Amino acid sequence: MNFAAPDFFPAAAEIFVAVMALAVMLSTTFARNIARSLAYALAQFTLLVTAFITIFTLDTVVINDFGGMFVHDLLGGILKLVVCFAMMIALLYGRAYLAERRLDRPEYYLLALLMMLGMMVMITANHLLPLYIGLEMMSLSLYALAAFDRDNACSTEAGMKYFVLGALASGLLLYGMSMVYGATGALELPAVAQAVAGQTANKTVLLFGLVFLVAGISFKLGVAPFHMWVPDVYQGAPTPVTLILSSAPKLAAFALALRLLAVALPGLAGHWQTMLMLVAAASIVLGNLAALVQHNIKRMLAYSGISHMGFMLLGLLSGGGGTADSTIVAYSGAMFYAIAYALMTLAAFGMVMLLSRAGFDAGEIEDFKGLNRRSPWFAVLMLFVMFSMAGIPFFIGFFAKFAVLEAVIAAGHLWLAALAVVMSLIGAFYYLRIVKLMYFDEPLDNAPISASPELQLMLSVNGVAIAALGLMPGTLLSLCRTALAASSITG
Amino acid sequence: MEFKTCVFYFLSTILVLAALRVVTARNPVHAALYLVLAFFNAGGIWLLLSAEFLAVVLVMVYIGAVMVLFLFVVMMLDIDFKKLREGFWRYLPMGATVGGLLAVEMALVLGGRYFGLDAMPEPAAKAADYSNTQELGRVLYTEYAYPFELAAFVLLIAMVAAVSLTLRRRRASKYIAPEVQVAARHEERMTLVKMAAEKKKPAGDEAAEAGAGGGR
Known part of the structure; x- marks a missing residue:
């Protein structure tokens, strides 16, 4: 048996994050009196350098590394880059909020970096083992982060609920993976795909495993009927953690779904498409209807997130089975949706953080009343975010919805497209209600916006990006298409 | 047999x-x-x-x-x-029904037929001097080094999470700092403060105050 040492260069970004996480841990242990700001600075520095490394190693050539367990492709590169930016923005938004509540312990940034590592491992996994371990790294860090405000009963409850349900979902996913391994005898994703295509694998066992895989993926994406944890965890966790939870991990879960379903099991596309169809329809209906009656903004955004993930699945389930070209178009629609959603959810929770100050959490929708009087600029930005989430032209959210609906219609599921459009019309009500509160109601309190300047600046950039990308969505969409066309996914 | x-x-x-x-x-x-x-x-x-x-x-x-x-x-x-077990018997019927149904359904789909000896034949026996430990070590540190290292990170995350959620420094405990104790000088130990003498209140005022206090 001969063993060749792997090439470490393609994994440079992952290795850098891992080393820096350890550096953060050690340096904050020794420099106790500046630990809080040091951890934050090091975390932002790490994310920035990681983004640079990822940009410089972007390549359309697919490299398999570490004995086929790691894949370096354009798809992974772009997803890693977006995740990196999402984490940077999330940490920046949360900084002042955490400091005011004395929650900015160095462990917060350490766990965020370790979570980042887990997401990168998931995104670049080409083997069931790293895929699962990456998922566990991400989830374990998130459980701890959700319970990070440990003296607050709501936060602890959120962490506990997330942990118990998340452990169950990981178990389901692992059971599904073991069935796939049992049927195909392979752990490497391309080898699994080959075994399925070669008809050597037992179909019943494979389908049995597939059910568990889809259940596990649905839980991690937070779509109905596996959504029970989403509203409670979003509401209970500290707002900066909710912000992290709702943005980057959704992209990682998208990568998980893509690698498991599109790379490893394209041979069973007909089966998982039907399952995802039901899941997507259920979450679009449930998410939009339940969001109508919420009065807590974090809960409302949680239900809106459920429906958005349902929309994202519309793109995912329209690929496969058709021509290679239509598959790429469908998957890139889903990827575009995931990126657009990350951008919108960052801005939405950023607004919640903007209105909060020491000793006051802007948790209720009522807190947005009369924002126009208090700060016209941020009222306009919130209007951008809400219009974009509702799918009103010409914001990025509209083009995201347009891309996935186009893919669904091309795949021939007209009823699903019609349902999605009707439901998103109903959903527009609760987004527009916030706009109405901001512009036509009297403010509850006239306290000036006291958020830190860097939060105000970044939030402005974020809000303007939603509008600007809406004016030229073609760049991002074609980038998604190029990434998927260069990846190992075939039609 | x-x-x-x-x-x-x-x-x-x-x-x-x-x-x-x-x-x-x-x-x-x-x-x-x-x-x-x-x-x-x-x-x-x-x-x-x-x-x-x-x-x-x-x-x-x-x-x-x-x-x-x-x-x-x-x-x-x-x-x-006792408290941890509370509700065990109350939730047992529901849990047992759901669990039993799941198990029966899974058995109906899979049964033993796909994992029997004819589907998955017994692997050939290894020689008596075959070292299981050596083989495991060889693949663990070569082919599976990547997931092995990642698993180490999972353990690290578990440790960091557990410590960050549970460790509390006790503010109330009174540590003695020996270097401060030894460096103390006798002038610092006690300070004499000059205060004005206080006069005792007349007895009538006290009784009135006690009466007002009792009435409250």
């Missing part, structure tokens, strides 16, 4: 019974000891499968280290196990 089969059934019967006792025993120390028994029998089954390294690790790590630590925890901490 072959001797090996007899041993297997013997070990697995004890394993299942011991596992049942782990969840039903009232005394937590007994439950922990039954768990030790269950682990030991599981180790025996692994030996039958000629996975001697796993068997040894199970006995050494789980029985030798984890369970002993667990016994210490059970004995030292005053955990009210």
Whole structure:
């Protein structure tokens, strides 16, 4: 048996994050009196350098590394880059909020970096083992982060609920993976795909495993009927953690779904498409209807997130089975949706953080009343975010919805497209209600916006990006298409 | 019946019974000891499968280290196990129904037919001097080095998470700093402060105050 040492260069970004996480841990242990700001600075520095490394190693050539367990492709590169930016923005938004509540312990940034590592491992996994371990790294860090405000009963409850349900979902996913391994005898994703295509694998066992895989993926994406944890965890966790939870991990879960379903099991596309169809329809209906009656903004955004993930699945389930070209178009629609959603959810929770100050959490929708009087600029930005989430032209959210609906219609599921459009019309009500509160109601309190300047600046950039990308969505969409066309996914 | 089969059934019967006792025993120390028994029998089954390294690790790590630590925890901490078990019988019918239904459905789909000996033939026996440990070590540090390192990070995350959620520095405890104590000088130990003398209030005022206090 001969063993060749792997090439470490393609994994440079992952290795850098891992080393820096350890550096953060050690340096904050020794420099106790500046630990809080040091951890934050090091975390932002790490994310920035990681983004640079990822940009410089972007390549359309697919490299398999570490004995086929790691894949370096354009798809992974772009997803890693977006995740990196999402984490940077999330940490920046949360900084002042955490400091005011004395929650900015160095462990917060350490766990965020370790979570980042887990997401990168998931995104670049080409083997069931790293895929699962990456998922566990991400989830374990998130459980701890959700319970990070440990003296607050709501936060602890959120962490506990997330942990118990998340452990169950990981178990389901692992059971599904073991069935796939049992049927195909392979752990490497391309080898699994080959075994399925070669008809050597037992179909019943494979389908049995597939059910568990889809259940596990649905839980991690937070779509109905596996959504029970989403509203409670979003509401209970500290707002900066909710912000992290709702943005980057959704992209990682998208990568998980893509690698498991599109790379490893394209041979069973007909089966998982039907399952995802039901899941997507259920979450679009449930998410939009339940969001109508919420009065807590974090809960409302949680239900809106459920429906958005349902929309994202519309793109995912329209690929496969058709021509290679239509598959790429469908998957890139889903990827575009995931990126657009990350951008919108960052801005939405950023607004919640903007209105909060020491000793006051802007948790209720009522807190947005009369924002126009208090700060016209941020009222306009919130209007951008809400219009974009509702799918009103010409914001990025509209083009995201347009891309996935186009893919669904091309795949021939007209009823699903019609349902999605009707439901998103109903959903527009609760987004527009916030706009109405901001512009036509009297403010509850006239306290000036006291958020830190860097939060105000970044939030402005974020809000303007939603509008600007809406004016030229073609760049991002074609980038998604190029990434998927260069990846190992075939039609 | 072959001797090996007899041993297997013997070990697995004890394993299942011991596992049942782990969840039903009232005394937590007994439950922990039954768990030790269950682990030991599981180790025996692994030996039958000629996975001697796993068997040894199970006995050494789980029985030798984890369970002993667990016994210490059970004995030292005053955990009210009655309270932990509250609701066990109330939720049992529901849980058993759902679990039973799941198990029956899964058995109906899969049964034993796809994992029987004809579907998954028995691997060829290895030579007597074949080293399981060496083989495991070889793949763990070469082909599987990547997930192995990542697994180490998972453990690190678990540790960081546990410490960050539970560690509390006690502010109330009064540490003695010897260097401060030794450096103290006698001028610093006691300060004399000059105060104006206070006069005792007349007796009538006190009685009136007491009356007002009592009336409140």
